[in-house]
Amino acid sequence: MNKIQRAAVILAAGQGTRMKSSRPKVLHEVAGMPMVYYPLQLAAELHCDPRLVVVGHGAATVEAYLADSGAGFVRQEEQLGTGHALRCAAEALAGFNGTLLLLCGDVPLLRRETLDRLLAYHESEQAAVTVLTAEVAEPRGYGRIVRAGAEVLRIVEEKDASAEEQALREINTGIYAFAAPFVFAALEAVGCNNAQGEYYLTDVLAIARQGGERVRALATDDPAEAQGVNDRVQLAAAGVAMRRRRNEALMREGxxxxxxxxxxxxxxxxxxxxxxxxxxxxxxxxxxxxxxxxxxxxxxxxxxxxxxxxxxxxxxxxxxxxxxxxxxxxxxxxxxxxxxxxxxxxxxxxxxxxxxxxxxxxxxxxxxxxxxxxxxxxxxxxxxxxxxxxxxxxxxxxxxxxxxxxxxxxxxxxxxxxxxxxxxxxxxxxxxxxxxxxxxIARSEQKIVEGWAARKRKAREKK
Missing domain, CATH: 2.160.10.10 (Hexapeptide repeat proteins)
Structure with a gap:
């Protein structure tokens, strides 16, 4: 059986306005390394080739930092949603046939073990799309996963969800495995006829189902690892979590x-x-x-x-x-x-x-x-x-x-x-x-003038 080829796209074009910074969001550091380092490192460990970073805000700065990383770059001149961001990588991945892993440059805590499970499940199911999900106690603000057993019917945004759907606790993390070239053909059919005028990546799931393709979901064991970083508070929390993980590993190693x-x-x-x-x-x-x-x-x-x-x-x-x-x-x-x-x-x-x-x-x-x-x-x-x-x-x-x-x-x-x-x-x-x-020895000769200090004291006393 031929080994399935893998490629990775890391989304890193956003400005991150809540960071309130002139620095590109993905270059803010978590435990000593810029956030984008972590997903890019995971993609390398998973033998994804090519590895493409979609850049936009501060593109030249991000490209300069990652110049020696082995990654390629794709420019997203306008930020028109995640679907548009992935679509920008279509030309660079022309002819690629295999599994495309989509990662986010502002999600630094993902573990390799989780992505190993996601890719293995996606490929064993021969799915067109597999989304990484998480079960959370408070799902407010996240897209909900609507399932029928193993099959994902749709991802519904909270503002569009019914009361029953809002009660669901399985959420979309924004991490996906796609079959390529299917995903790029599907993106061509994705429109931007919505309030935000953006191309939603979640629309690919509906297109896959309409075409009779399999759409699957895999839940992470630890919802915290899929947490995005959007402001300085979350940045600090991610740093604490990353250091704790790293330090525990070091202690177990002696x-x-x-x-x-x-x-x-x-x-x-x-x-x-x-x-x-x-x-x-x-x-x-x-x-x-x-x-x-x-x-x-x-x-x-x-x-x-x-x-x-x-x-x-x-x-x-x-x-x-x-x-x-x-x-x-x-x-x-x-x-x-x-x-x-x-x-x-x-x-x-x-x-x-x-x-x-x-x-x-x-x-x-x-x-x-x-x-x-x-x-x-x-x-x-x-x-x-x-x-x-x-x-x-x-x-x-x-x-x-x-x-x-x-x-x-x-x-x-x-x-x-x-x-x-x-x-x-x-x-x-x-x-x-x-x-x-x-x-x-290179010093001046020592000279001693006897009684000099006593004479100076007497002279001061007379004044």
């Missing part, structure tokens, strides 16, 4: 979240077993955390790779960095993009790095800035040390060899190279290269 309600972990983040995450931690973007790590309160990690056994102390911020095994960072350290720690490194309180590469065992315990630097094995950087990497026009590098000891309050005026095994005296301003195993 990660300890001390307070799951205050752990903010993006969908793409990967975390190893036996890692402990304290309250108020934010793990964002393309971040991976190894096994047996400890992450204290207030830590923010964005687009970083953190190896096993790392201790991230309170208030530290890491961006675009690689942290090797058994490092200790913070408290209140800031690793900026381009930082690479080989392993067994210590960066203490109020240490900042940027494009700094530290070999194994190198450390800076406090109050230090290391920018555009290469630092060798087992180097000790004293308190208050800075690499002066910018001359007002260009950035320059500081290179420090293995086993160098740097005293406190040292300034390296880049470009400068420090040989292995050398010692840099505290308070020095280093402007020239230092050879291996040398002592470098």
């Amino acid at each position: 990660v300890t979240l001390v307070d799951p309600e205050t752990a903010y972990i993006d969908p793409a983040v990967r975390i190893g077993t036996d890692t402990v995450i304290a309250p108020g931690v934010h793990l964002q973007g393309n971040t991976s955390i190894g096994r047996d790590c400890r992450i204290e309160p207030g830590v923010v990690v964005r687009d970083c790779q953190v190896a096993d056994g790392v201790h991230l102390k309170a208030g530290s911020v890491l961006e675009g960095s690689q942290v090797g095994a058994a490092c200790a960072i913070g408290p209140m350290a800031h690793l900026r993009p381009g930082t690479v720690l080989a392993g067994h490194n210590k960066l203490g309180n109020f240490v900042e790095t940027k494009k700094a590469i530290l070999a194994e065992g190198a450390q800076a315990s406090h109050l230090t800035y290391l920018g555009d630097a290469e630092i060798g094995r087992n180097v000790n950087i004293g308190c208050g040390t800075i690499t002066c990497n910018y001359d007002g026009v260009n950035k320059h590098r500081t290179i420090i060899g293995d086993n160098v000891f740097v005293g406190s309050d040292v300034q390296f005026i880049a470009p400068v190279r420090i040989g292995s095994g050398s010692l840099i005296g505290a308070g020095s301003t280093i402007t020239r290269d230092v050879p291996e195993d040398a002592l470098a």
